[in-house]
Amino acid sequence: MLFWILTGAVALAVAAGLAWSVVAGRRATGPAEAFDIRVYRDQLGEIDADAARGKIDAVEAERLRVEISRRLLAADTKARGETVAAAQPQAMSRAMAGVLALVLLGGGYALYSQLGAPGYRDMPLQLRLEMAQEALKDRASQAEAEAAMPQGQQAEAPEDYRTLVEKLRTAVAERPDDLQGQILLARSEGALGNYAASYEALQNVVRIKGDKATAQDYADLADMLVLAAGGYVSPEAQAALERALQLDKSNGVARFYGGLMMAQTGRPDIGFRMWDALLDDSQPDDPWVEPLRAQIEEMAIRAGQNRYQLPPLQEMAGPSAADVAAAGEMSEGDRQEMVRGMVSRLSDRLATEGGTPEEWARLVTALGVLGDTEQAGKVWTEAKQVFAGRNAALDTIRAAADRAGVTQ
Structure with missing residues (x-):
């Protein structure tokens, strides 16, 4: 008033x-x-x-x-x-x-x-930042989020499959330190939509592996925690995400959910920057690309990036790691011819349209297979200019350059 x-x-x-x-x-x-x-x-x-x-x-x-x-x-x-x-x-x-x-x-x-916004109090930037920080610290736990979720129906599955899963549960309960059993149980429960049971099995996987647990183990755990909470990134999921990124800062699942968490706690500006960088670093068939592309435009608007335009989804091109591996089983002439064709197509596309760090790494790897270390070095030099300041992307291409024998 x-x-x-x-x-x-x-x-x-x-x-x-x-x-x-x-x-x-x-x-x-x-x-x-x-x-x-x-x-x-x-x-x-x-x-x-x-x-x-x-x-x-x-x-x-x-x-x-x-x-x-x-x-x-x-x-x-x-x-x-x-x-x-x-x-x-x-x-x-x-x-x-x-x-x-x-x-x-x-x-x-x-x-x-x-x-305007009649009835709303003044919200200066500093106050919004403080509120976002409080929201990050005081948000609901995993248990609270799951308790607020409505009872969901399990995914449809044949009766004999359900019977096998029930037997697996009994076997794992009797041998809780069986690593392969816990891994199989986590996948089976996740396939049935029993996300809480799945992340409990994944917690056991991490416990059994100890220091040998990988970034993907923690990312899978965070994935099931988020799904069990209906898309909410809890403090428990955040801890798993942070551990995954400590082990592999390029992990796509962890980066996707990290951006989602920032949006949920009042920092869509940070969330958008994380998603935008992730989209640049991703392949079209990566599992997080589809949900990311479905939500990033809304995230951009919330972040104040009103002119953001979703880039077109490019088809994968060039030699994959599997292609290069298969080439090693061919005769020398056939292998060289196949790799040269792939290298030529990929090189032309990267020069005219650009590409992801993974595609640049593939080009460097393929040139190494051909024995053209000098050209691989030139591509690596150009990549350092293209991806300047993006350490995760440069790490991916640097690893390929090392494998190709390029002098750094």
Whole structure:
């Protein structure tokens, strides 16, 4: 209410000032007439001074006084006439004042109703950042999030499959330290939609592996935690994500859910930057690309990136790791011919359209297979310029350069 009182008072004050200017306004004497009057008065004083010093005789002095006085009178009469004529017509002035007040008050209210947020308190940037930090620290736990979830139906599966899973549960319960059993149980429960049971098995996988647990183990654990909470990234899921990124900062699952967590805690700006970089580093068939592309435009709007445009989904091109491995089983001539064709196509596309770090790494690897270490080195040098400042991308290509025998 105080907001409306203050803004209304300010608007009324401005409207009143404008209305008064329109109703009571009169045009002052024009600058040309005022200047002429001052000049003529100065000339009269100079004539008197010249006559007193004897520079001009009395007859000439009187003639000049008469002429200048006549001009002075004419200028003064003109100035007075224009001032009287400049008075504003009262009826038109009052109508204009009313229109101005209506436009200022009504237009201001209509504009704020469309663009503003009536009833919301002031939200400066520092306050929003503090609220986001509090939301990150005080958000619901995994157990609380799961308790708030409605009971979901399990995925459809043949009865014999369910029977096998039930037997697997019994066997794993009897041998809780059986690593392969826990891995198989986690996959089976996840396939049935039993995400809570799946992440419990994955927790056991991490426990059994200990220091040998991989980034993918932690990313899989975080994935099941998020799915069990209906898409919510809990503190427990965050811990798994952070551990995955410590082990492999390029892990796509961890980066995707990390961006989602930032959006859920009031920092869509950070979330968008994480997703945008992840999209650049991803292959079209990576499992996180489809959900990322479905949500990144909304994330961009929330982050204030209103001009963001989703890049087109490029088809994969060039030799994959499997292609290069298969080439090793061919005859020397066939292998060289196949790899040269793939290298040529990929090199042309990267030069004209650009590509992901993985595609640059494939090109370097393929050139190494061909024994063209010099060209592989040139590609690596160019990649360092293209991906400057993006350490994860450079690490991917650097590893390929090492395998190709490129001198760093």
